[in-house]
Amino acid sequence: MKRNKGMIILFLTPAVFMFSVIFLYPIIRTVIMSFFKIDGITDPVARWQFTGLANFVKLANTSLFRISMWNLFRIWFFGGIIVMSLALLFAVIITSGIRFKSFFRAVIYLPNIVSAVALATMWLQYVYSPKFGLLKTVFTNLGLTSLAKIQWLDNDHKFAALLLAYCFGMVGYHMLIFASGIERISSDYFEAATLDGANKFNQFRYITVPLLKGVFKTNITMWSVTSVGFFVWSQLFSTVTADTQTITPMVYMYMQIFGAGNSITERNSGLGAAIGVLLSVCVVTVFWICNHLLKDDDLEF
Amino acid sequence: MKKKAMALITASAMALSLTACGGGGTTAETTAAPAAPAETTAAPAGDGNTAVPAADGSGLVYWSMWEATEPQGQAIQAAVDKFTADTGIAVDLQFKGRTGIREGLQPALDAGTNIDMFDEDIDRVNTTWGQYLMDLEDLVKGADYEATANAGLMAACREVGGGTLKSIPYQPNVFAFFYNQAIFDEAGITAVPTTWEELDAACAKIKEAGYTPITCDDAYITCMFGYHMSRLVGEPKTEEIVKGGQWDDPSVLATAQAYADFASKGYFSETIASNVWPAGQNQELAMGTAGMYLNGSWLPNEVKDMAGDDFVWGCFSYPAVEGGTDGTDAANYGAQVLAINKDSKNAENAFKLICYITQGEFDKMLSEMSVGIPADSNNTEWPELIACVKPVMDSMNTRYPWAAGAEANADLTPIIKENFLKLCGGSIDAQGFVDALKKAGN
Numbered sequence: 001m002k003r004n005k006g007m008i009i010l011f012l013t014p015a016v017f018m019f020s021v022i023f024l025y026p027i028i029r030t031v032i033m034s035f036f037k038i039d040g041i042t043d044p045v046a047r048w049q050f051t052g053l054a055n056f057v058k059l060a061n062t063s064l065f066r067i068s069m070w071n072l073f074r075i076w077f078f079g080g081i082i083v084m085s086l087a088l089l090f091a092v093i094i095t096s097g098i099r100f101k102s103f104f105r106a107v108i109y110l111p112n113i114v115s116a117v118a119l120a121t122m123w124l125q126y127v128y129s130p131k132f133g134l135l136k137t138v139f140t141n142l143g144l145t146s147l148a149k150i151q152w153l154d155n156d157h158k159f160a161a162l163l164l165a166y167c168f169g170m171v172g173y174h175m176l177i178f179a180s181g182i183e184r185i186s187s188d189y190f191e192a193a194t195l196d197g198a199n200k201f202n203q204f205r206y207i208t209v210p211l212l213k214g215v216f217k218t219n220i221t222m223w224s225v226t227s228v229g230f231f232v233w234s235q236l237f238s239t240v241t242a243d244t245q246t247i248t249p250m251v252y253m254y255m256q257i258f259g260a261g262n263s264i265t266e267r268n269s270g271l272g273a274a275i276g277v278l279l280s281v282c283v284v285t286v287f288w289i290c291n292h293l294l295k296d297d298d299l300e301f
Numbered sequence: 302m303k304k305k306a307m308a309l310i311t312a313s314a315m316a317l318s319l320t321a322c323g324g325g326g327t328t329a330e331t332t333a334a335p336a337a338p339a340e341t342t343a344a345p346a347g348d349g350n351t352a353v354p355a356a357d358g359s360g361l362v363y364w365s366m367w368e369a370t371e372p373q374g375q376a377i378q379a380a381v382d383k384f385t386a387d388t389g390i391a392v393d394l395q396f397k398g399r400t401g402i403r404e405g406l407q408p409a410l411d412a413g414t415n416i417d418m419f420d421e422d423i424d425r426v427n428t429t430w431g432q433y434l435m436d437l438e439d440l441v442k443g444a445d446y447e448a449t450a451n452a453g454l455m456a457a458c459r460e461v462g463g464g465t466l467k468s469i470p471y472q473p474n475v476f477a478f479f480y481n482q483a484i485f486d487e488a489g490i491t492a493v494p495t496t497w498e499e500l501d502a503a504c505a506k507i508k509e510a511g512y513t514p515i516t517c518d519d520a521y522i523t524c525m526f527g528y529h530m531s532r533l534v535g536e537p538k539t540e541e542i543v544k545g546g547q548w549d550d551p552s553v554l555a556t557a558q559a560y561a562d563f564a565s566k567g568y569f570s571e572t573i574a575s576n577v578w579p580a581g582q583n584q585e586l587a588m589g590t591a592g593m594y595l596n597g598s599w600l601p602n603e604v605k606d607m608a609g610d611d612f613v614w615g616c617f618s619y620p621a622v623e624g625g626t627d628g629t630d631a632a633n634y635g636a637q638v639l640a641i642n643k644d645s646k647n648a649e650n651a652f653k654l655i656c657y658i659t660q661g662e663f664d665k666m667l668s669e670m671s672v673g674i675p676a677d678s679n680n681t682e683w684p685e686l687i688a689c690v691k692p693v694m695d696s697m698n699t700r701y702p703w704a705a706g707a708e709a710n711a712d713l714t715p716i717i718k719e720n721f722l723k724l725c726g727g728s729i730d731a732q733g734f735v736d737a738l739k740k741a742g743n
Contacts (some may be wrong), residue, residue, distance in 0.1 A: 241454035
């Protein structure tokens with residue numbers, strides 16, 4: 001095929017231009033900002049003070065930031081295991097030919113379309129309430145008084161409470177991605193396996209899982225990106241002032257850029273930018289590891 | 302290989318762009334009325350344009366921190382409508398909501414957006430946005446504005462404005478203990494506590510009467526720490542301790558001991574360690590099971606629908622402590638303020654509109670609709686629900702910043718909060734509280 005360079009340039013230019021303006025410029029600016037002390041996020045460059053690696057050093061030495069990174073890891077790792085397991089399980093069930101498939105799929109996906117504010121209010125003020133909460137009522141009725149007495153929102157349990165509420169809303173989304181991946185696998189394989197005497201579990205283990213590698217990769221990347229941006233739920237579980245059990249780097253970044261709580265605290269957008277750089281390094285690392293561990297280009301189907 | 306490199310770049314771009322604008326892009330968060338007398342709002346930075354400014358540039362652009370649906374927003378809208386009807390000056394009134402204005406105002410001003418005036422909390426306007434403010438001394442003098450203004454609040458505005466007036470207060474508020482008068486009556490408490498010992502005695506009576514003496518929520522728990530510290534050693538010293546992590550100062554342990562003592566006597570709500578705002582104020586204080594709550598004068602308005610018409614409010618300033626430097630005449634009192642952009646070409650008209658909002662008819666309307674304190678000293682009638690606040694407000698001489706300095710160090714606020722909640726909940730003792738703070742370092 002004859003290549004027309006002019007046409008290639010013509011078609012590529014708008015995309016390259018948009019990519020440069022919308023992605024490359026903010027990335028480069030953010031990286032540069034991370035080496036400066038900047039009060040307001042839109043301060044002119046003339047007012048930036050170069051501080052070298054001071055922002056990164058400060059982050060490393062601040063216990064609250066370390067706590068926030070630990071919380072992020074816990075959300076990503078434990079939340080990831082919970083959400084991916086449930087999403088995969090539901091996806092397999094949904095695609096196994098059960099009746100009312102659309103209904104169940106809609107029900108599991110439903111929390112995604114309800115506002116996070118409404119969902120969090122339900123969890124905080126109803127499910128976890130130590131006075132009339134759902135958990136308290138259920139455990140009391142089951143005679144499990146020690147469980148019924150647990151204050152789910154005190155410091156010892158708040159992280160678990162947050163994680164449970166968050167995962168509840170995220171399963172449906174990842175289930176849909178898994179389900180679409182499973183539906184992409186031709187039914188011929190399963191039929192052939194059935195004829196050869198493979199049971200459902202073996203079909204899942206030797207057909208579904210290997211052929212879902214690419215989907216796993218997609219799901220883990222999506223999960224990592226949304227985990228890194230964990231903000232709204234943290235804010236909802238600790239209004240006004242941040243909480244050691246719910247703070248994430250994104251919340252810490254917000255505090256540094258726009259001030260914390262109701263107090264007028266010192267702001268430093270450079271520090272916020274440094275957090276952005278660190279988080280993006282985390283996501284790229286996860287993506288890189290996934291790419292190496294989950295190679296899916298050896299299979300064609 | 303190329304494909305992989307591209308994939309890596311795209312992933313990092315996604316992550317960075319997400320982190321770079323994540324804070325600003327997420328507007329669904331709840332903000333518990335920051336020094337702002339109103340309920341939580343999921344505040345999208347929505348515009349509530351009402352009128353288009355005149356093409357000749359004589360119109361005004363006004364960014365407000367309220368939502369159009371809130372009582373404050375409605376009263377301001379009414380004032381603006383009357384202003385436009387009287388003067389013929391169009392006003393582009395944009396309700397930005399709390400997060401909207403907090404995140405968006407400074408970038409907009411830096412980008413040269415035409416904004417003549419805006420409003421927010423007294424400290425944020427004068428400190429964070431101080432560089433954008435016009436000096437209002439001449440305009441105020443010309444209009445003889447101070448004849449009817451609240452002198453204390455005007456002085457507070459001058460103080461935070463660096464000695465000159467750069468903002469006009471409206472919707473004043475004060476931070477103090479709010480209590481349920483019926484519980485106090487039933488417990489036989491005839492006078493409000495003015496010292497820590499009197500508070501102790503009052504709590505004992507309330508407990509004996511079968512109620513929870515004090516409740517609180519996670520959002521305000523650090524205020525209790527800050528007020529006690531400031532009563533002991535004054536607010537500047539408290540701020541110094543918090544900013545410098547000087548946890549060995551004896552006042553920290555003394556504060557912790559006072560609260561550990563109350564906790565051991567069962568004066569705090571059983572669920573205080575797990576009360577996520579607004580559980581304590583709604584489910585305990587408003588429901589009549591708890592006696593007191595340290596909060597702002599916006600509290601009666603926030604819970605009025607739950608508390609019911611028969612709920613009688615009482616108010617007293619945080620008690621003095623033995624051997625302490627500050628008395629009950631010190632607290633965080635202030636207001637929302639209106640300010641004019643120093644680059645505004647319509648400053649006189651903007652000031653006229655400020656007078657409409659903060660004086661006479663519309664100040665009264667704002668006070669009535671939001672159950673708030675009037676700013677105009679001629680509006681002597683306070684809404685009944687907060688009539689109890691008047692003696693407290695009138696007694697104020699020293700102004701604390703928010704939380705009396707307890708939240709001055711953003712890196713430590715969550716750690717103080719966690720451990721003070723544990724202290725009040727009884728899971729750690731006073732020394733444990735001090736040790737935990739020391740361990741957290743900065």
